[in-house]
Amino acid sequence: MRRLTATVLAAAIAAVGLGGAATADEPRATAGAVNMEKVVKAAMWDPYKPNSSITPGAGDSVKRVEKALADKGMLAGKYVDGHFGTSTVEAYAKYQRSLGHSGLDASGLPGKGSLTKLGASGGFDVTRTIDVGGKVTIGSGQVLNRRTLAMIEEAEKRSGIDLTITQGSYTGSNPDSAGTHDGGGAVDISVRGIDATKATKTLRQVGFAAWHRTADQGDWAPHIHAIAISDTAMSPAAQAQAGDYYLGRNGLANHAPDDGPKVEKVTWEEYRRSQ
Secondary structure (H helix, E strand, O other), X not given: OEXXXXXXXXXXXXXXXXXXXXXXXXXXXXXXEEEHHHHHHHHHHHHHOOOOOOOOOOHHHHHHHHHHHHHOOOXXXXXXXXXXXXXXXXXXXXXXXXXXXXXXXXXXXXXXXXXXXXXXHHOOEEEOOOOOOOEEEEOXXXXXXXXXXXXXXXXXXXXXXXXXXXXXXXXXXXXXXOOOOOOOOEEEEEOOXXXXXXXXXXXXXXXXXXXXXXXXXXXXXXXXXXXXXXXXXXXXXXXXXXXXXXXXXXXXXXXXXXOOOOOOOOOHHHHHHHX
16 A cells, blocks of 8 residues: 655656646547547447447547448448447457457457557548556555556645555456456545545546445445546456446446536546646
8 A cells, every 4th residue: 555645646647748737639530530539438338328329429430430340341330320339349359359469458448559550441540549658556566557647646636635545457357356457547545534525526527437435335445446437458347337437327236326426527638628
């Protein structure tokens, strides 16, 4: 367990330019452009919807991705509809495997590299790219990627609360996390001595799907569980929790209503552009 310090965070974030104000917006999308932020959001949300509705603003970009997959014979034409549902996830995972990827790199969640390659053959450019950055080891061996680290630092700055990470990301097959922490973007945070509601709200405001887990909800010590929305390295279990969050649920197996503070749901990239 380690309390993050401003010095460590600032150094790590500065190394990849993730801190501070957002960079200028990319040029307006052209007819052949795919907005990666929108596609990834749809890939996290659409598979868990009870219908085939289209994630706001994502339809055209998703259709271009689906058409490119269909042209490769990996997706039936009837699914080229702008909804990144389970059939599209399966098709994208097949495409990732065709590139030689495996494991979490072939989960069906688009990453910058695979999406750029698909665009090169499918006739579209990729805009608003997401890059989670390399891995950073902090404290007693907790691992985060640089995007998650930047988000934690911003939540600390915004809330005035020092956040202590008790479980980081990339933990492998940890039976205690049911696969949630196997990939990127997942963190558990101690609630000892802090305002857990304020911390949870602030984490949500900067782009996490975050919940205060209490002892009566499961076999665990009270903590905050958070998933960095649109982290392209996250595990399928974490992706399902992000989908739950968008649907107003609690991210647990019972899929009960969200019991956390109400905020506008945003990604890290959307938050940074708003500042």
